[in-house]
Amino acid sequence: MGKPALAKRAAFRRHAVSRKRKRKEKETASAFHELVTFFKSPTGERLIVLEIFIFTVMTLLIYTLYQKELQKRQEFQMAVDMIRTVLVGIDPVYIDKEDLEILAAAQNISEEMRYFANKNDELQKEIDILIENLNDGWVIYERTLYWFSSEVASWMDAQKNCELEGANLLSAESVEEQLFVSTEVQNLKKVYWIGVFKDKGGTWKWLSGKIASETYWNYYEPNREPNHDCIAMSFDCYYNKCWMAVKCDLPINYVCKKVPKDTWL
Template sequence: MDQQMDIYVNEEGPFGYSSKRKSLAKSSENIYESLEPNRTGPALSSAEDVKKSSCRAAAVGQGVLSLLLLTGLITLVHLFTKGNSEWEMKMALLHNSFTNLTQERDQLQTRYTNLTEGRDQLQTSYTILNQERDQLQTSYNILNQERYQFQKRIEDMTKEITDLRKKLQDLSNKQEWVYLSGSFYHVSSTKKKSWQGSRDDCVQKGADLVIINSREEQEFIRRFPKPMWIGLTDKETEGRWKWVDGTLLTQSYWMHLEPNGRLSRDEDCAEISNNFLSNSWNDDLCNIEKFWICEMTSPLYMARFVRGEQSEITDYVNLPEPSARSVGQDGGVTAAGSGGKLYRLVAVSFGLLCVLQVAVNISLHLYSFYSKTPDEAFNCTNLRSELITFDRFSQQGWVYFRRSFYYFSTEQSSWQKGRADCQQREADLVIINSKQEQDFTRQFNKVSWIGLIPKRANGTWKWVDDTLLTQSYWSPGEPNGFGGRDEDCVETRFLDRENSWNDIPCTDQNFWICEKMIEL
């Protein structure tokens, strides 16, 4: 009993597993030691019982231990298996997380690279925009300066054209000034003077004696039916003829055997002598008194000449030479004169400047000038329209006199056909409102229809614009319905008289004069 108690000695002690084994081993040794001296007698059965009990107890203990060990192993295997599965799951999750993180890292790296490139591009764009801003600022400053310069130029040009318009109006308002192809001409009508006296009179008028540069100008001048001084002389060197502007004579229209210094006289000045001849020049003594013709170059035409453009006088209308002019359907003549081109050039140039001014004002948001822009554009448009109209009639060969253009036909027809031709040209038969206009129309030495017809109600006369006749220039005894004829139309017939009108049947054949008023 004591031995058995020794077996379980220290069984309950903590961490007593090794002590327990030692006790068991010691008990076994005691068992076997006690068995050996007691092999005889009654003690043998007790020993066997003890031995059997001890073996049984050992077997039971080992079974329990084996069971516990198996349970522990099963538990450990279960726990290991469970832990391994969880570990594998965690590893899988970690691997997935790693993969995702790697992808996110790569994406972040790509985004970083893109952002870096974008930053560099933005920096480059910022630098470029800075440069463009500086360039735009510079351009703005330059445009501002140019705007002021253009504004100044437009103001100067507006003033210049206003002055030129005033000069043109002043010239057109003067008696006997006629415009043709860039020049104004004044033919003296009341007095005669020597060549030098004639030239002095022209100079006082801001002009000079006429310089004839072309066949057209020669034909225009010889239509004034009177001998007149022209600006040609050989006073400085005998036989070396020069114009009053100092240029040498290159194209001449001397009469046959002229110049000749007839009877050895000192004939140093030239005149238009015989107006019925194409070559009508004659040399004569300079102190003889004659009529004269002055020429003033239009300021606009002179401006064109100063710019180095070619200047020619080519657009007088009523010339018979087909080689010099193109003939229209009605026998009238159409000219392409450089004087007309000049006005077209001025009109287009000024119009472009006006458009440029408006464009600059809008593009630069020049609010301070907005109030001026409509008026400037309106003035530019009006002036351009006026100059274009002036140009159109000028290049078609019309003659400008006192705010009107005049067309002198080169063929004859009835009064009604003559008027229809004028209306087709956006004009009408001439209306004569003053003595100056009356003298002007008869200077061209053609019997011509005028725009006067009888008013049937009471026999009074009216003009083609329906205004009543208030100032007339009837020839003595006219109108008379000569021979009982129905003379319902009026012509200018007696051209050597101031009062030259005559009534005549409307079906007779005459030249005609068209008039188109142009306000400049």
């Protein structure tokens, strides 16, 4: 192909591109003119006003939300600073702690206070029970409650009656406790069941199953009479040794012992 033909074709392409560009410019101008015409119309003016109104409302809403969030942050920081002041009063180590560490420490202290409040409620309930028991005739010794019954019962029924009171027949844990109970029994001048019995093997045991290795037998006791398999405490003692073996179905008085809960101590 010769140079005149190439030049002619290039000129043709430039002319086509120029016409295409002019057409696009014309279309753009026409669209812009139509848009201007629309905005100048009553409908366009209402749309512009509506858009301005929406934009204004959105701006105010965002500003209001921002102000509330800012206020919340300020209030939060004030609360943290107040908590920090309280904690520093308890322990100066908290003065340089981060906000999250301050909140964590406050939560721990709050949980501890809740725990002690619950313990205080439990203690108050136990105090109320203790006062009620004392009013009902129970005797207290070394933080333990004792009830010297006024009615009589067999050894087995006596244990059942003690259980109804949340207690058991007496089990003396020490020489001092044995002396306390024997003194009460001697003052009352009655015979009382305690929680010791003879098992099938002939061994004296406490209700717990523990062997009664420390005994306080009265003079001539334990006797060899048949079926004398339960122990009572007599008011007629031999040097504060008051135990006597009697028949378990004998109706006599009894001593109940109520061990305190941990919250009493």
